[in-house]
Amino acid sequence: MEFSYDDEQNGLREAVSGLLARAYADSEQRRAVVATDPGFDEKTWSRLAEMGVLGLPFAESDGGMGAGPVEVSVVAEEIGRVLAPEPFVEAVVLAGGLVSDLGTDAQRAEVLGALAEGSLVPAFAHAETGTRWEPSARSVTATADGGSWRLTGVKEPVPHGARADVLVVSAQLSDHGASGATRLFLVQGDAEGLTRTAHRNHDGTRSAKVEFAGTPAAPLGEGTGDQTAAIEKALARARVAYGHEALGAMETALTTTAEYLRTRKQFGVTLNKFQALTFRAADMYVSLELARSTVMWATLVVDADGDVVAAADRVRLQTSRASRHIGKEAIQLHGGIGVTAEYSVGHYTSRLTAIDHLLGDGDWALARLAATVDQHETVDPLG
């Protein structure tokens, strides 16, 4: 068991952190970027592509860099650290990950190469109102139409769904004797019968209502078998990557708060003279470091192709608790300024709250872990 990064990984962190520090030197720059569509900076996205970041986890034969989950985790942390709104986890880890896992040679070449180059943004259209955090689709259906397929129904909210050049859509097969199976389809952004309505989220990112009305779609991969397990695994990897994004955000929320306590004066003294406040900051540090340990371990589980789904549940539970604790305390220890949009720290809480709910929150993960708690004597990370 070893938790240190090698020189190349440290180099990657430095490069990404340098690029993002220039793009988001202060929170005003981020506010300006998220004020206009598509809610992230296309130039920063291109620079990330030039650095090779957008193709990191994909095979070199698909146009990627052939790197692993540890490298992905380094980037996600730096994204979170400055609250960069670029959809790294959404487009690269999740949508790109699904294409990488399941796509045909031609689909991988078409989507992943362009994603790595920065010329194509994919999004995963999966959530449906009325259900939550399931790996399967219910209301969007896929119908065979001769040799092709058509989708009908609504996906919402779809992160970056309006900006996306191509959508990876989950749908329930409605006939062909495979009824009930969930499969993935690629839908082009300009497909007929596709209506997308964008809106702004509380954290500055964009989501969309995506409506399909007999929209032509290409099955992702071969065959007509159920792809639910593959979706569950891709979601688990994204949960772990979001864990790293949350770590970066929690760390900044804590350091910003500590800095504020050192400088803000009330009653004639700086706030760090009040033990009632410094003890709470100490507890934030405890939450952060415990979450960091679990998230780093889960990335190693992904790397070793272990039980990724269970490890991701553990990440969701630990980071959900930690990010709520740190996010709420960061605002409270700042006072009123923490609730304003003009100051940075509240935006961290907003983003942490979004991450907590995108792919499953802490209680959701706890219910899953509780269901299996009697099937082992102890949890042993050393295997």
Add this chain to the structure above:
Amino acid sequence: MRLHLSPEDEAFRDEMRTFFTTQVPQSIRDAVAAHRELTKEQFVEAQRVLNAAELAVPHWPVEWGGRDWTPLQRHIWREEMQLAAVPEPLAFNASMIGPVIATFGSQEQKERFLPATANLDIWWCQGFSEPDAGSDLASLRTTAVRDGDDWVVNGQKTWTTLGQHADWIFCLVRTDPTADKRQRGISLLLFPMDSPGVTLRPIELLDGGFEVNEVFFEDVRVPSENLVGEENHGWDYAKFLLGNERVGIARIGSTKRMLTDAKEHARGITVNGAPLSEDPYLRARIAEIENELLALELTALRVVANSAGGKPHPASSVLKLRGSELQQAATELLVDIAGPLSVASFAGEDSDVPEWAQAATPSYLNYRKVSIYGGSNEVQRTIIAGSILGL
């Protein structure tokens, strides 16, 4: 970054597990697992079994019985010992005064004390806290005054754990009441507990046990060769010692064992016609503690991996703080699983109330101590806020 243990460390773990589960008498391990008070003889027997296998003081200098292990191996050694319910080598000997004598003692003191300390031929107790010097240890008032070749000690210590078994005490005393900083006038003395003028009064704890004592000193004469290191430098040795006290204080293996027991006990209790172990709320509570414990164990592994040869990892302060909270959470869980049986603390062997349920509440009450000793959790928060967050 690597997930698994190296083959060497894996083999090391197997070796430890096999030794602890086969070589330490089962009756002693059962007593630890059942939270029974151990007799002095049981402590001594267990430590001698370990010492004979060179497993009692692996963190000491090799010359005095240490093993030159990596920090990860020491971690595995300690966790496996706790998982197997083996009583750990007496902390006052193995973790406290032993390393102090090995580092700061004279050659004569090393030869006289270290082998006997490792083998528990000498049982040490700690003379640190006083009625008016708890977390604020530097305000201690027990004095030692020179008289010829002796020191003459007067004053009082308290919270002296297992002092009733002790042969010797290592004792912080004020030797220079005029020092400009109160930390500067303190020295560390060693003397036998049966010295004339030493009186011990047991303190009964909430669980009915007698774990701690008050110790009174009235004109106790201590030969000058029993001073450790230099006169008036005792505070440095105390800080060194307390740093070691926090090692392994997370007691992750021990908490794991309590959770395993909790699951087992919950299977044997029926609620509304179904085993308590199937109650969703209880399962969630256990799953949450398990997840916290996993995070703590992984943090401990991060800390040991980064502690080799250097300063301790900053996250090490997290280990005491959360480690104590999780030990307490596990004892509380056991009380709640025992439910109405948890009241029958001293029902005895003739009762139908199982032993674990009888022991549950006394353990829970006793374990309130773990967030107080070894630097209270408030002291840990002060350390985190001050030295890590710069507050």
